[in-house]
Each structure stands twice: as structure tokens, then as C-alpha cells.
Amino acid sequence: MATQPPTLIDTNWHAVDFRLPATDGRTYTFTDIAGAKGTVVIFICNHCPYVKAVIDRVVEDARKLEADGIGFAAICSNDAEAYPADSFANMAAFAAEHGFPFPYLHDEDQLVARAYGAVCTPDYFGFSGDRSLRYRGRLDDGRTGEPSPDAPRELLEAMRLVATTGEGPAEQVPSIGCSIKWKG
Template sequence: MFICNHCPYVLAVLDRIIRDATALQALGIGVAAICSNDADSHPADSFENMKKMAEERDFPFPYLHDEDQSVARAYDAACTPDFFGFDASDGLQYRGRLDESRNRPAAPDAQRELYEAMKLVAETGRGPADQVPSMGCSIKWKAA
């Protein structure tokens, strides 16, 4: 997943990201987060602040710094949060959202779309037919 420290969309769902990451890891599914934002224009997303957030929130996954933004470009990442789910052969099976909440609290009966999709991939090798793109803040690209 692509996340960052300052995005209100990420901050609104971060507890659920941590919950679902923990649940996916219990199923043997690997989870990693990447911050690709330009820290010069958005200092909250600096490597030092990333380390601080990961520690304070007790991230159960690695939080990686894509300083040159090459990873975000390779994945064609567009926003934070942006979720990518792969099968055991590194085939992209899910490119969708965490759930329907966007930057609001989730309804008690909100479907855990990312969790369910990755559970399906683990069980069948295939992602769901219907996938809704994630929505959030754009990646903060460095000036050319």
C-alpha cells in the first residue's frame, strides 16, 4: 500500500489499515506500506516522521521510504491510500480501496474490501471481479 503521514484520507482509516494488516498477516499474507511523497514540499512525510508515526502507531508492517519515487512510478500509484494486492506469483489481483468509508468513519456493517479481496486471493489465486479504486490525496511528486 502507498500511504503517508499527512493525508486526511490515510489518517481517517489508519486504525482499520492496521487492523486489516494484522488480520492478513495472521493468514500468512505479507503487508508493506510505502511513502513516496516529496518530503521537501511535505515535511510531515519525511523519513524521520515516518519512523515516528510507525513507532507511535505500532505498525505491524514495514513502512518504507521511496525517496526517489521510483517505486510509486513503477506501480503507477496515484493517491494515498492506494492498495495493491498480489498473488503468490506476483501477479496483480487487487487494486482497490480499503472500504467504502473514504475519509469518514466506517459504518458498522462496512465491507472490509481489501481484507476480503486478499483473503480470496490467498484461497483461490484470483482477486474479486468487482474492484472499486481507492480515493485519497494525490501523491506529492517532486518537481521535474
């Protein structure tokens, strides 16, 4: 079932630290992935049609943002027992297949997703250099298909604004996707 994050964001909310294993064999904290000018954390999974539709554009925009000094990471928090496609081994295969230039982290106990208030895949969190939440929108207007021809790259543009001004856009359209698959 499709769901959306809240439309209003709390700009006084700061990124919660974490320590999670990644598909590259390392363990990362928020500090490890943080960029000097901002950081994007997205909650995704391997099986969601919304994620599958945008993942190559996510990778493209992540490369651009990392070149601009913005850190980037993806987190999978889905219950892999109930959804085997989201297992750690399948996460590694998904990251390799799409050439992730960023860490793909496994939130097996789902504590990070709960701490962030993540509700769907994909769910985008854009933080300023001081870890303040500045963006909780979408990648672009493409949902389960390609974006319209002249569609703005909303995440990319928002994070470039955050990097230069410390503020996010006044108007943000929430993402939509499959709900996080919570454990029992």
C-alpha cells in the same frame, strides 16, 4: 486534491521488485515482505486526511492478513522537501504512533511509486503468491470517516479470496485519496 487509481486492473501485471529503507532501520525488497499466499503494498503518507482516517483499520487488517500468510508493507513516496510532515523521521514517528506491524518504506527517489503507477494515498496493491496483481481497490467504504456499520472489509476479504483461489474479486471499487506529491 483527491484522486483515484484506475478502475480496471491488469491481472497480467506483476509486482516490481524494490530495495527500500524502512523506519525500523532495515532495508527491504519485495521478496522480504512477500507472503506465501499473497502480498499487499500500500502507498501512504503521514499528512493525508484519507490516510489518517483509515490507518488504524489498515493496521488491524494487516495483522489479520499477516496471520493468513499474506505479506504487507506500506511505502511513502511523497516529496518530503515540499511536505516536511512526510519526512523519514516523521514516517518513523507515524509508524510507532499507530503500531505498524509491517515495514514502512521510504521511496525517496519516487521510482517505486512510478513503477507501480501509484497515484494517491492510500493506494492499495494486492498480489497473489506469484506476484500477479489481483486487487487495486479500497480498504472499505470509509473515506475520511468511519465506514458504514455493515460495510464489508473490502481489502481484507479480497486478499483472503486471493489467498484461497489466486484470484481477486470481479468487482473492485478504487481507493480515493490525496495525490502523490511528486518532486519538481
